[in-house]
């Protein structure tokens with residue numbers, strides 16, 4: 322068990338009422354957002370890190386010798402995640418190799434600045450960094466997508482593309498495990514959203530700490546599943562971590578925004594409601610569906626284009642692959658390629674419309690000239 326060091330200023334004795342409720346020796350500096358316990362800074366670091374360590378160990382997230390990619394955006398969650406994982410890996414000897422993996426969606430004024438933060442983190446934490454861009458993978462940036470398809474569905478496009486980009490980035494690095502900074506608030510929001518939408522299928526998976534698409538060799542895990550957003554911010558603040566705090570210029574999904582607002586109001590009345598919602602989500606049991614499961618693969622190979630080869634017994638079979646890009650897909654064409662097709666069609670239409678409108682403007686100009694002279 323890790324114990325925080327003693328206070329160097331031990332001559333200054335705080336009043337009993339001000340003492341930390343954990344160590345009873347240092348002055349309480351904060352009310353812990355999770356349970357309103359009055360604690361000192363060092364005890365906060367200790368409980369915050371220990372809870373994450375317990376989540377990792379209880380759920381057997383890592384295996385010795387494993388290489389893991391931390392989805393790094395430069396924001397507070399992923400910055401704290403990279404910092405804490407490096408620290409816990411050294412403290413508890415997990416024996417994992419950590420790599421930062423960033424996605425450049427191509428959002429000027431947001432992602433370019435946040436990537437500059439990740440590049441600084443790379444130096445500060447001495448971790449390798451790989452950046453994969455939408456431009457290279459899809460030949461579109463998010464700014465171009467929004468200009469073409471409007472802002473309303475920006476997060477839908479972005480979410481589908483990012484998921485695939487992370488898998489492809491991990492494939493490039495030869496890594497089968499991507500760790501993300503999704504926290505307890507994100508998870509509780511997702512549970513609430515799925516309940517409010519009656520989306521039973523998604524509700525089933527929304528509290529899983531490890532997720533893996535069927536047949537996919539890339540697993541994803543969330544070590545911050547039980548960490549409150551407010552505590553992540555406090556940790557980053559007290560540890561003086563270098564992170565980027567500007568929100569994306571494209572508003573998050575309207576419905577998620579509403580669920581977030583609802584969560585914040587509930588949390589203000591009862592802080593434990595975030596964990597309670599997650600526990601409720603975990604307790605939902607759906608009637609088991611009768612699905613024929615493919616036997617587990619003995620060996621999985623990820624190619625750099627995102628496609629996979631699964632070894633079953635002595636034979637090698639390809640996982641279902643998109644006919645266009647070769648990426649793993651349960652349909653003939655993957656979701657990203659379907660979205661790209663729609664975008665290409667709208668781009669072509671915009672160009673035709675522009676040509677027509679230029680023709681129209683030229684015609685109007687000629688008519689006006691005739692009328693004037």
Ligand code: SF4
Nearest residue numbers: 475476479569571573
């Ligand atoms: S807010 Fe939406 S558009 Fe912006 S980075 Fe997030 S998912 Fe992408």
Ligand SMILES: [Zn+2]
Nearest residue numbers: 341344361364
């Ligand atoms: Zn203390």
Ligand SMILES: [Zn+2]
Nearest residue numbers: 643646655658
């Ligand atoms: Zn595809």
